[in-house]
Amino acid sequence: MEVQIEDETLEFLLHACKSTHPDEFAGFLREQKGVITEILLVPGTIFGKTGSIVNYWNLPIDSSVSGTAHSHPSANVTPSPSDLRFFSVFGKYHAIIGFPYTEQSIQFYARDGSRLSHKVVTW
Numbered sequence: 757m758e759v760q761i762e763d764e765t766l767e768f769l770l771h772a773c774k775s776t777h778p779d780e781f782a783g784f785l786r787e788q789k790g791v792i793t794e795i796l797l798v799p800g801t802i803f804g805k806t807g808s809i810v811n812y813w814n815l816p817i818d819s820s821v822s823g824t825a826h827s828h829p830s831a832n833v834t835p836s837p838s839d840l841r842f843f844s845v846f847g848k849y850h851a852i853i854g855f856p857y858t859e860q861s862i863q864f865y866a867r868d869g870s871r872l873s874h875k876v877v878t879w
């Protein structure tokens with residue numbers, strides 16, 4: 757499986773990570789016809805070094821939400837044990853974006869934590 761993300765959506769996501777740094781950014785990914793075209797910001801989320809992922813549970817999740825994205829203010833995009841636990845229960849894929857938040861620093865993971873390649877597309 758290859759994840760497809762729209763170029764402008766990726767740009768928005770990277771920008772959101774940069775603006776939130778050094779805190780952690782977190783949001784949902786929404787797809788249309790198999791392409792990620794929207795980042796949903798989580799209202800009321802407290803971004804912080806302790807991790808914002810738990811706040812996902814406070815949101816109603818509809819079927820167009822296909823996964824999550826969060827940043828790692830370190831350059832390390834390896835999922836933490838709690839990331840992996842979260843990945844396994846929700847969504848089709850999950851992105852981790854490491855510092856310095858460029859197109860090269862984004863990594864998608866499947867529910868089982870395996871790495872997925874991605875392709876940037878124009879929507």
Ligand SMILES: [Zn+2]
Nearest residue numbers: 826835836839
């Ligand atoms: Zn994480």
